[in-house]
Amino acid sequence: MTSVTFIHSADWQLGMTRKYLSDEAQARYTGARVDTIRTIGELAHSEGAQFIVVAGDVFEHANLSTRDVVRAYEAMAETRLPIYLLPGNHDPLGPGSIWSGEAHSSRPDNVTILDHEGPFDVSPSVEIVACPWYTKHPGHDPVTGILASLKPTDKTRILVAHGMLDVLDPDKQSETLVDTAALRGAVRDGLVDYVALGDRHICWTDPETGAINYSGTHESTGPREKSRGTALAVTLDGSTVTTTRHEIGRWLHVDIHRHVSSMEDIALLESDFASITHKDCAIVRTVLTGTLSMAAAAALDRLLEAQTHVFASVYKWERHTDLVVVPDDADESLLGLSGFAAEAMAELRELAQQGDKTASDALLLLYRLGATS
Ligand SMILES: [Mn+2]
Incomplete structure (x- = not known):
C-alpha cells in the first residue's frame, strides 16, 4: 500500500x-x-x-x-x-x-x-x-x-x-x-x-x-x-x-470575561482588547460584572465605544452581563447638584444600590450630562 x-x-x-x-x-x-x-x-x-x-x-x-x-x-x-x-x-x-x-x-x-x-x-x-x-x-x-x-x-x-x-x-x-x-x-x-x-x-x-x-x-x-x-x-x-x-482561518470569536469595579479594572479590560491580534477580523463578546462609580462607568462606555471602531464586532453577552452603577462621593461632588436634582439623585442612588438597572442607566445619563456641561 x-x-x-x-x-x-x-x-x-x-x-x-x-x-x-x-x-x-x-x-x-x-x-x-x-x-x-x-x-x-x-x-x-x-x-x-x-x-x-x-x-x-x-x-x-x-x-x-x-x-x-x-x-x-x-x-x-x-x-x-x-x-x-x-x-x-x-x-x-x-x-x-x-x-x-x-x-x-x-x-x-x-x-x-x-x-x-x-x-x-x-x-x-x-x-x-x-x-x-x-x-x-x-x-x-x-x-x-x-x-x-x-x-x-x-x-x-x-x-x-x-x-x-x-x-x-x-x-x-x-x-x-x-x-x-x-x-x-x-x-x-x-x-x-x-x-x-x-x-x-x-x-x-x-x-x-x-x-x-x-x-x-x-x-x-x-x-x-x-x-x-x-x-x-x-x-x-x-x-x-x-x-x-x-x-488556517483569519476570523476569531473571543469572549472577554472581567469583573470591573474600578478604573484599574477598566485598564485591565483595555489590555484584554489590546492583546487580540487581527482586530478587524475579531468578534468580541463581553461578559462584564461589577459595581461601578459613575466616572468609572462613563470610562467603560468610552472604552467599549472606541473598540467598536477597531474590531469587527463588540457586543455584550446580555445574559451574563451584570453591571450596576452607584455614584460615589466624587461623582456627587463633581455634579454639584442641589435642591430637587440632588433629591432625585439620592433616590436613584438608593434604587441603583438595590440593583435597579433603569435607575443605574438614569444615573449614568445624569452623570454624562452633568460632567460635560
Ligand atoms: Mn452539521
Missing part, C-alpha cells in the same frame, strides 16, 4: 450571516470564508496533498444566492486539486437542494459531490465511501449504517461522514448521534483507514484509534469555537495515520 496525503476540512457553511456583524463586517466575513478555500488549496500544495475532502455542511442553506455559490466554486477551481464535497444537514440532497440549483452548472471539473454512498475512486489505490445527508432530519444515525455493506479491500478507504459522535455528547438524546463504537470497530477490522467527520466544530482526534477525526471549521462560526479556523493534513501509510492540525 502506498502512502496518501490529503486535506480534511468540514463545515464551511458558506453564505453564513451573523446578527452581531454590521453590513461592512458581514461582507468581509462572507468574502473571507470563500477566500480561505484558497488558503486550504495552498496548504494542500505545500503538504503534498493529492486531494481535499469537505465532510459536510459546505453551504449554509439551500437558498443561497447564485453569487455565493459561483464564487465558492471559483475559489475551489483555483486550488487545482480534486475536491470532494459531502452534503450535510445544512445542505442535504433531495428536492430543492442547493446541489441541484442553476448555480451548480458552474461547478468546476475538479469538484465532486459525494451524492451517494460510493465508492468514489480517488485513484487506483484510494477510495472514498460517503455518508451524505438526504434530509435535514434523517431520524437515525446517518453514518454507521453503511458499515455493514463494506467488504474488505486492498485500497486505502476513507469514510467521509457528518454527524455528532455519541462519545462527545453523551447526554444528548438525538436520534442522529453517531455510534462511535461501530466506527472504532470498522477501523480496527481494517474496513476503513480513516473517518473524516464534520458537524462538531472542533479539531478532534479519537484517542482510541487516531483514525476518527473532526477537522473543525475553516473559519470560526461562533463564540463556542475557541480558535481561528483549522484544517487537518492527513497522511495514511499502511495502518499508520498521521494528522497535523493547521490554523
Whole structure:
C-alpha cells in the first residue's frame, strides 16, 4: 500500500450571516470564508496533498444566492486539486437542494459531490465511501449504517461522514448521534483507514484509534469555537495515520470575561482588547460584572465605544452581563447638584444600590450630562 496525503476540512457553511456583524463586517466575513478555500488549496500544495475532502455542511442553506455559490466554486477551481464535497444537514440532497440549483452548472471539473454512498475512486489505490445527508432530519444515525455493506479491500478507504459522535455528547438524546463504537470497530477490522467527520466544530482526534477525526471549521462560526479556523493534513501509510492540525482561518470569536469595579479594572479590560491580534477580523463578546462609580462607568462606555471602531464586532453577552452603577462621593461632588436634582439623585442612588438597572442607566445619563456641561 502506498502512502496518501490529503486535506480534511468540514463545515464551511458558506453564505453564513451573523446578527452581531454590521453590513461592512458581514461582507468581509462572507468574502473571507470563500477566500480561505484558497488558503486550504495552498496548504494542500505545500503538504503534498493529492486531494481535499469537505465532510459536510459546505453551504449554509439551500437558498443561497447564485453569487455565493459561483464564487465558492471559483475559489475551489483555483486550488487545482480534486475536491470532494459531502452534503450535510445544512445542505442535504433531495428536492430543492442547493446541489441541484442553476448555480451548480458552474461547478468546476475538479469538484465532486459525494451524492451517494460510493465508492468514489480517488485513484487506483484510494477510495472514498460517503455518508451524505438526504434530509435535514434523517431520524437515525446517518453514518454507521453503511458499515455493514463494506467488504474488505486492498485500497486505502476513507469514510467521509457528518454527524455528532455519541462519545462527545453523551447526554444528548438525538436520534442522529453517531455510534462511535461501530466506527472504532470498522477501523480496527481494517474496513476503513480513516473517518473524516464534520458537524462538531472542533479539531478532534479519537484517542482510541487516531483514525476518527473532526477537522473543525475553516473559519470560526461562533463564540463556542475557541480558535481561528483549522484544517487537518492527513497522511495514511499502511495502518499508520498521521494528522497535523493547521490554523488556517483569519476570523476569531473571543469572549472577554472581567469583573470591573474600578478604573484599574477598566485598564485591565483595555489590555484584554489590546492583546487580540487581527482586530478587524475579531468578534468580541463581553461578559462584564461589577459595581461601578459613575466616572468609572462613563470610562467603560468610552472604552467599549472606541473598540467598536477597531474590531469587527463588540457586543455584550446580555445574559451574563451584570453591571450596576452607584455614584460615589466624587461623582456627587463633581455634579454639584442641589435642591430637587440632588433629591432625585439620592433616590436613584438608593434604587441603583438595590440593583435597579433603569435607575443605574438614569444615573449614568445624569452623570454624562452633568460632567460635560
Ligand atoms: Mn452539521
